[in-house]
Amino acid sequence: MAAPTIAQTSRRTLSGAVGIGIAVGVYGISFGVLAVAAGLSPAQACVMSMLVFTGASQFAFVGVLAAGGGALAAMGPAVMLAVRNAAYGVSLAPILPRRLRDRALLAQLVIDESTAMARAQEDPAAARRAFLATGVSVWLCWNLGTLAGALLGGGLGDPRTLGIDAMFPAAFLALLAPQLRRPGAPVAAVAGAMIAVTALPFAPAGVPVVAALAGVVPGVLVARGVRA
Amino acid sequence: MSWFVLLALCFVSYALKAIGPVFAGGRELSPQVRRTLDLVPVPLLAALILVQTLGDGHRLAIDARLPALGVAAVLVWRRAPFLVVVLAAAGTAALLRAVA
Numbered sequence: 017m018a019a020p021t022i023a024q025t026s027r028r029t030l031s032g033a034v035g036i037g038i039a040v041g042v043y044g045i046s047f048g049v050l051a052v053a054a055g056l057s058p059a060q061a062c063v064m065s066m067l068v069f070t071g072a073s074q075f076a077f078v079g080v081l082a083a084g085g086g087a088l089a090a091m092g093p094a095v096m097l098a099v100r101n102a103a104y105g106v107s108l109a110p111i112l113p114r115r116l117r118d119r120a121l122l123a124q125l126v127i128d129e130s131t132a133m134a135r136a137q138e139d140p141a142a143a144r145r146a147f148l149a150t151g152v153s154v155w156l157c158w159n160l161g162t163l164a165g166a167l168l169g170g171g172l173g174d175p176r177t178l179g180i181d182a183m184f185p186a187a188f189l190a191l192l193a194p195q196l197r198r199p200g201a202p203v204a205a206v207a208g209a210m211i212a213v214t215a216l217p218f219a220p221a222g223v224p225v226v227a228a229l230a231g232v233v234p235g236v237l238v239a240r241g242v243r244a
Numbered sequence: 245m246s247w248f249v250l251l252a253l254c255f256v257s258y259a260l261k262a263i264g265p266v267f268a269g270g271r272e273l274s275p276q277v278r279r280t281l282d283l284v285p286v287p288l289l290a291a292l293i294l295v296q297t298l299g300d301g302h303r304l305a306i307d308a309r310l311p312a313l314g315v316a317a318v319l320v321w322r323r324a325p326f327l328v329v330v331l332a333a334a335g336t337a338a339l340l341r342a343v344a
Contacts, residue, residue, distance in 0.1 A: 042327045056245050067254035079296055087249035096288055098257045103281040105264025112265050123262035179337030182309045185297040186316035186333030192289040193320045201286045208287020209294045217302050224295055231287025236280055
C-alpha cells in the first residue's frame with residue numbers, strides 16, 4: 017500500500033514533508049537533551065519519542081520531572097496536551113484507509129504537523145498521501161533527533177550552568193505563539209497562567225499546570241461573545 | 245524514572261490518537277466541540293511557561309530564566325526558527341549565571 021502511495025505523492029507535498037521533518041528533528045535534539053537532564057535514561061527518552069510521539073506532551077512530562085515533580089504528577093499535563101490528538105484523529109478518520117489494521121497503525125502518526133498538512137490538500141486522496149508522507153518523515157526525524165540529543169545530553173554536565181532549564185519555557189512559548197490567533201486564546205492563556213501561579217505555592221508539583229486547564233472556560237466564553 | 249508510568253503515558257497517548265481512526269469511522273465533531281478542544285493546549289502551555297520561568301519548588305523566584313524568556317519572546321515575535329529560540333534562551337541564562 018505504501019509504495020504506490022509515496023510514488024504518487026506530489027513533489028510539493030514531499031518537499032513539505034521533508035522540510036517539516038528536518039525542523040522537527042532539530043526540535044527532537046532539544047527534547048533528547050532535556051529528557052536526559054530531567055532524569056530519564058537515553059533508552060526511556062527514545063521509547064517515549066517512538067511510542068508517545070507528541071512533542072508538547074513529552075516536553076511537559078520531562079518539564080514537570082525537571083521541576084521536581086513525580087512521574088505521576090507529570091502525567092496530568094502530558095495527557096491533557098495529548099487530548100487534541102483525539103480531535104485530530106476524528107477529523108482525519110474519513111481520509112484514512114479502510115482496513116482496520118492500517119487505520120490502527122496510522123493512528124500513531126496523528127499529530128499537529130501531519131493533520132495540518134492533510135487539511136491543506138484539495139481532495140481526500142491527496143490528503144491521505146500528505147498525512148502519510150508528513151507523519152513518516154516527522155516520526156523518523158523526531159526519533160533520530162531524540163537519540164542524538166539523549167546521547168549528547170548525558171555528556172553536557174550541570175543543566176543549570178548551561179541554561180538548559182531556561183530552554184523549557186522558551187520551547188513552550190514557541191509552541192504557544194502560533195496558537196494565540198484562535199478566538200479566545202489570549203484570554204485562555206492569561207487565565208491559565210494566573211491559575212498556575214496562584215496554585216504554585218501550595219499545590220503539589222504538576223497540579224498547577226493541570227488546574228490551568230480551567231482557563232479554557234473564559235476562553236470559550238470570550239470566543240462565543242466575539243462570534244455573537 | 246519509572247518505566248511503568250512511561251508505558252502508561254505511551255498507552256494513553258496512543259489511545260487518544262486511535263479513538264477517531266479506529267472507533268469513529270468518519271463521524272464529524274461539532275464545530276463547538278472542536279473549537280473547545282483546539283483551545284485546550286493554550287492555557288496549559290501558558291501555565292508551563294510561567295511555572296518553569298518563575299517556579300522554584302513551591303516558591304516564586306526571579307532569576308536568569310526570566311531575561312532568557314524575554315529574549316525568547318523577542319525571537320518568537322521575529323519568527324526565528326525553533327532551535328534558535330531555544331538555544332538563545334539557554335545562552336542568555338548561562339551567560340547571566342556565569343557573570344553573576
